[in-house]
Amino acid sequence: MTPEQLAEARELTLEDVIADGLRVLFCGINPGLMSALTGHHFARPGNRFWPALHASGFTPRRIAPAEQQQVLALGFGITNVAERATARADELSAAELVAGGRTLTAKVERYRPGWLAVLGVTAYRTAFGERLAQVGPQERTIGGTRIWVLPSPSGLNAHWTPAALAEEFARLREAAFAA
Secondary structure, three states, X not given: OOHHHHHHHHHOOOOOEOOOOOOEEEEEOOOEHHHHHHOOOOOOOOOOHHHHHHHOOOOOOOOOHHHHHHHXXXXXXXXXXXXXXXXXXXXXOHXXXXXXXXXXXXXXXXXXXXXXXXXXHHHHHHHHOXXXXXXXXXXXXXXXXXXXXXXXXXXXXXXXXXXXXXXXXXXXXXXXXXX
């Protein structure tokens, strides 16, 4: 992909992979430029979302971004807090994240997943006004939907190793699929 193509991706948005009654709705911060350009969530090769899903037991094999629709049959979906594509999440304003939190709340009320898994503690804190939130299950709910904050799977979030990331995803999987 050329730099010009990636620059044009800033004008694109990404379709949700969503359905009623999912066990988990994973929520990225916003689409990266490669994701917006390809139309696939977490499409950048260095992003660790798809490997973490597999390593944590959410998927029976590593799913490629182009196969993202398959996750619905496994009981989960994918959305974002903010729609605007950027090269880095820190290009988003606090106002965009707060507005995205309101939109996300309405989406969760509409689709009623068992869990909302927000991928990025800083984005969650801003979007929901929870300054002290930490990675893990939250006290806040949206209707009957529980919230779990996961670390961002971006390759830029290097202090979370692939193993630690998969372990945190596995904690959510155990809670979401408990009997």
